[in-house]
Amino acid sequence: MQEDILGKLGPEFEEVWKDVNQRYVFFDEKDAELGKHIVQFMVGIMESLSSLGATAMPSHDVTMNAIGTTSIHGHSGHSTRDGFLAVQSPRKDLSILVIGKAGTGKSSLANAILRKPEFEVAVGMTIKTNTAVKGSVCLGDRNVKVVDTPDITNLSGEISKQDEIRKWIDLTSPSPDVIVLAIRCDSKYTPEDFAMYQELQRLGLKSVLEQKLLVVFTFGDQRQPDFEGDIRRAGSNLHAVMKDAGKRRLIYNDKWTSEKAAFVIELLHMVSSIQTQSRHL
Numbered sequence: 001m002q003e004d005i006l007g008k009l010g011p012e013f014e015e016v017w018k019d020v021n022q023r024y025v026f027f028d029e030k031d032a033e034l035g036k037h038i039v040q041f042m043v044g045i046m047e048s049l050s051s052l053g054a055t056a057m058p059s060h061d062v063t064m065n066a067i068g069t070t071s072i073h074g075h076s077g078h079s080t081r082d083g084f085l086a087v088q089s090p091r092k093d094l095s096i097l098v099i100g101k102a103g104t105g106k107s108s109l110a111n112a113i114l115r116k117p118e119f120e121v122a123v124g125m126t127i128k129t130n131t132a133v134k135g136s137v138c139l140g141d142r143n144v145k146v147v148d149t150p151d152i153t154n155l156s157g158e159i160s161k162q163d164e165i166r167k168w169i170d171l172t173s174p175s176p177d178v179i180v181l182a183i184r185c186d187s188k189y190t191p192e193d194f195a196m197y198q199e200l201q202r203l204g205l206k207s208v209l210e211q212k213l214l215v216v217f218t219f220g221d222q223r224q225p226d227f228e229g230d231i232r233r234a235g236s237n238l239h240a241v242m243k244d245a246g247k248r249r250l251i252y253n254d255k256w257t258s259e260k261a262a263f264v265i266e267l268l269h270m271v272s273s274i275q276t277q278s279r280h281l
């Protein structure tokens with residue numbers, strides 16, 4: 001492999017190759033699993049940086065174009081496995097709790113993190129997710145658990161709200177590393193939406209929401225051109241939620257496959273920042 005690379009790039013590359021010191025990765029845009037490999041690669045870099053005492057990579061260091069190829073500027077990891085960067089020491093598993101009103105795209109978002117269609121996605125007006133379900137995926141050497149949930153104001157059957165929330169906590173055991181609140185960015189944030197958030201606070205999630213909340217604006221393909229202005233003009237209820245989230249927010253767009261890997265990388269970056277903040281509390 002080494003000879004192949006040097007043969008193709010010529011002797012001028014020899015000096016660079018010495019510095020590369022086995023840290024390399026191949027990106028093949030025809031690779032059916034390219035997105036997954038990019039995420040693993042970036043996770044490896046973030047893990048390497050944090051094991052070196054650096055904070056996670058700022059998001060502007062990652063650029064991704066429409067066909068899904070990625071450029072990474074200025075950072076390197078420190079070990080390889082099967083050609084992809086991996087982490088040397090085992091790291092803590094992650095658990096991600098996805099919550100929100102019915103039809104806000106929770107299951108679609110959860111599937112994007114898992115990179116597989118684990119959870120059923122709603123079609124038409126049907127409410128699909130009726131109770132919490134867990135899926136998991138390996139990213140780098142981390143097992144990432146994702147718990148998809150129903151709209152707590154719309155539970156069907158006998159299950160009480162308290163029991164349902166107990167199930168969320170059990171499935172994310174010992175506790176979620178991040179709570180992703182899905183809010184549609186193509187429609188108004190209504191008093192009913194805010195009432196659901198307040199109900200979750202009352203049902204015992206107040207302090208964990210204040211520490212671990214991340215707002216994800218879903219239906220990003222339908223956002224206003226002036227999205228920042230749209231947020232500024234949104235009412236005080238949405239601003240109160242975003243305050244709890246410490247202004248952590250992302251936009252998700254389920255329609256553009258090429259953006260999903262970049263979204264997962266940003267999400268993991270947010271999780272690292274939440275973890276860093278909770279270490280300083």
Ligand SMILES: Nc1nc2c(ncn2[C@@H]2O[C@H](COP(=O)(O)OP(=O)(O)OP(=O)(O)O)[C@@H](O)[C@H]2O)c(=O)[nH]1
Binds near residue numbers: 122126130252
């Ligand atoms: N245009 C667009 N459609 C989306 C997006 N995300 C999800 N959808 C669609 O919205 C519908 C609902 O998506 P789900 O992921 O099932 O939403 P949910 O919040 O899990 O729904 P419930 O489980 O019923 O509460 C589906 O038809 C999705 O294809 C998005 O980013 N853009």
Ligand SMILES: [Mg+2]
Binds near residue numbers: 106108120122129148
């Ligand atoms: Mg669902």
